[in-house]
Amino acid sequence: MTARADRPNRTNQLSTHGLDLRYGDRLVIGGLDLVLPGGAVTAIVGPNACGKSTLLRGLTRLLSPAAGTVALDGSDIHRMPARSLARRMGLLPQQPVTPDAITVEALVRLGRYPHQRLLSPWSATDQAAVDEALERTGTTELRDQHVDQLSGGQRQRAWIALALAQDTELLLLDEPTTFLDLRHQLDVLDLVSDLHTESGRTVVMVLHDLGQAARYADHLVVLQEGRLAAAGPPSEVLDAALVKSVFNVDCQVIPDPETGTPLVVPRGRARRHATAVAG
Template identity: 80%
Template sequence: MTDVLATRELTLRYADRAVIDGLDLELPAGAVTAIVGPNACGKSTLLRGLSRLLRPSAGVVTLDGADIHRMSARALALRLGLLPQQPITPDAITVEALVRLGRHPHQRMLRPWSAQDQAAVENALRRTGTDALRERPVDRLSGGQRQRVWIALALAQDTDLLLLDEPTTFLDLRHQLEVLDLVADLHETAGRTVVMVLHDLGQAARYADHLVVLHDGRLAAAGAPADVLDADLVAEVFGVDCLVVPDPETGTPLVVPRSRAARHRA
């Protein structure tokens, strides 16, 4: 198994509106992929389709060549973990109890909670910095704390393929970087394949090996950040006049919008 997610002629709809339209895409295994694009271009819809939360109206999503809609829910959950954009927290549940739900796909009727299950929960709490919050009700945490707890649940699931829909939402800059550093660590030390939706192009270019750029439900570009992210693409997809320069820290593409005066002169 190589954990290759792919789509063929994928169309995803809400009612009579096609949000993703005829998409052919292959996401590289063992890499960090960032899906970027303007608001309402289909980023989160695509992630819902890739995780089987949304059934295609046409086309197919495959995992290592197998149609994910022909796999059992448990078989898919053992291979693919998901952090949705706006997860719903059960009433009055504590942090540790929520993270323990990530072990559900590993449970069987005659298999009790094991030391391996608890170790996975402890590791997830530690890596997300939420271990000190374990007894607190999730609904009493700040937005940033809740986001880290949900990431811990996804980590406790212990899958080789992890989908994250805007994992830095509600987080200040320090915690955004902590989450993205965690993603990089999961990739580098555990070989996880990660697919995440991001808004910040600089962060996407810095942390991702592979970019998928969407525009109006279609693929605008895909490839290594340095190969696809340039001023022409940003102008066409995002409608922003900018310079794309090397990041002084990493050398990866950094998008610098032109000043108001420069835009007016143009």
């Protein structure tokens, strides 16, 4: 899917100012000031329970701020009409709930909802978007199968196809490689890279693998206990000191032999033990 000529010239920059996100009385994200560059691929990384998925929910209006704001191109997303926001922003949540007895194609067709108008017929444009999304995610042969009968990896690719069919300028993915084997992880991340390169889509994704984040992202956001530990190009922010401070892992950070991007190499157990004793 390529960028349409009728799309206005927008930067698709997400930003937060003084953002607090809570679940009940528990503060998860506190006082966050952050700018996610438009027209780039951003990866959000950090230890478990540091607030990565919570932040993504806040950026997509699934979770209302307890304080502060979230803005898209300077406009508060909570003041934007829901359908208008859905035409600009697509989301793949971490654990999407599949409707009962729905086929893969029917699921992916749901991605076209923001583009529908009352009583408007299903169009050739809608079908083309669905067909392309199925093809790009390798799910064309699964289109008539029920989603609840698929493997975890197949189900994940079907949900990614729904997000692609929505055809938004801004795509947010919460751990898109979950349930996928290594080959399909790379396929998904290559697809994300292609969407950015071919049509300038802005992508924000939560990842666990630091090497994959550094390889595929233009911009890295590192969270620690709900606060910003670092942000910027991976080559500038990802080093051994940061990994030790945030993840409590002794490592070397070396150039990836394939891409030259930062590659985290944890020290072996004996080296870790020797370092701890020396310290």
